[in-house]
Amino acid sequence: MHFLAVWDLMAVLFLGAALGFFGGLFGIGGGIIAIPLLALAFGMDQALAQGTSLAMMVPILAVGLWRYSRKRPIPWVSALWIGLLASITTWLVAHFATQLQPDILRGVFGLFLLFLAFQMLIAKQRHESDSGCSRLNPRLMPMVGVAAGTSMGLLGVGGGLVATPLLTGLFGQRQALAQSLSMALVTPCAVVALATYSVADCVDWSMGLPLAFGGLLTVSAGVAVAHQLPERKMRLLFAVMLMATALWLLIKPYVVG
Numbered sequence: 001m002h003f004l005a006v007w008d009l010m011a012v013l014f015l016g017a018a019l020g021f022f023g024g025l026f027g028i029g030g031g032i033i034a035i036p037l038l039a040l041a042f043g044m045d046q047a048l049a050q051g052t053s054l055a056m057m058v059p060i061l062a063v064g065l066w067r068y069s070r071k072r073p074i075p076w077v078s079a080l081w082i083g084l085l086a087s088i089t090t091w092l093v094a095h096f097a098t099q100l101q102p103d104i105l106r107g108v109f110g111l112f113l114l115f116l117a118f119q120m121l122i123a124k125q126r127h128e129s130d131s132g133c134s135r136l137n138p139r140l141m142p143m144v145g146v147a148a149g150t151s152m153g154l155l156g157v158g159g160g161l162v163a164t165p166l167l168t169g170l171f172g173q174r175q176a177l178a179q180s181l182s183m184a185l186v187t188p189c190a191v192v193a194l195a196t197y198s199v200a201d202c203v204d205w206s207m208g209l210p211l212a213f214g215g216l217l218t219v220s221a222g223v224a225v226a227h228q229l230p231e232r233k234m235r236l237l238f239a240v241m242l243m244a245t246a247l248w249l250l251i252k253p254y255v256v257g
Helices: 006-026 031-042 046-071 076-097 102-122 141-155 159-171 175-199 205-228 231-256
Strands: none
Touching: 006 031, 006 046, 006 205, 006 231, 031 046, 031 205, 031 231, 046 175, 046 205, 076 141, 076 159, 076 175, 102 141, 102 159, 102 231, 141 159, 141 175, 159 175, 159 231, 175 205, 175 231
């Protein structure tokens, strides 16, 4: 493991802090942003960038999940159920992902995120109880876990981006609770994915650990802001973030080649 120069280390810490805040705010790990930045700024190939981003995501997701659970109780039975399904799906899909065309995968995923974003924008506000547990239909829960796990297995990221709009749209969950459930299912997926990439020697720990440290400094602040913002504004911000991510995935092949 090599050591970063001082200025590179400061830049990585700052990037980790920014990703930690937005990860806490939106209930995601931040890998969807970290991967292209690691590839462009530090010249990493796709696999190494994905593995390194996972080294950052795991602690950010774990602390974010803990913070969300302290703000509002999480239905752990549902969370563990979809988390288990998502982890199994991640492991299965990851073994086939290397045989597929990455640009096509990113394009399809980008279009799917655009669809989810528009669904969030046009959906009417539901008036559910604070717990939001009554609409967690166990017959539909596998779909959320499989969808999130497929995203994690194919791209190494994006589980939370898929799970949160599905939980708000299909189950009528409040945004903050949907994000906490999303973190609960993505965290074990990220652990499985990190172990897989680490065994394959596709993790730059000299980069991943400072990213994680920077993220841990700010993730709690992001969670606090998420619980202070009104429901409608949080959904709008999440939808805008989805659209920006989708557009980047769609134009990336033409920008970076």
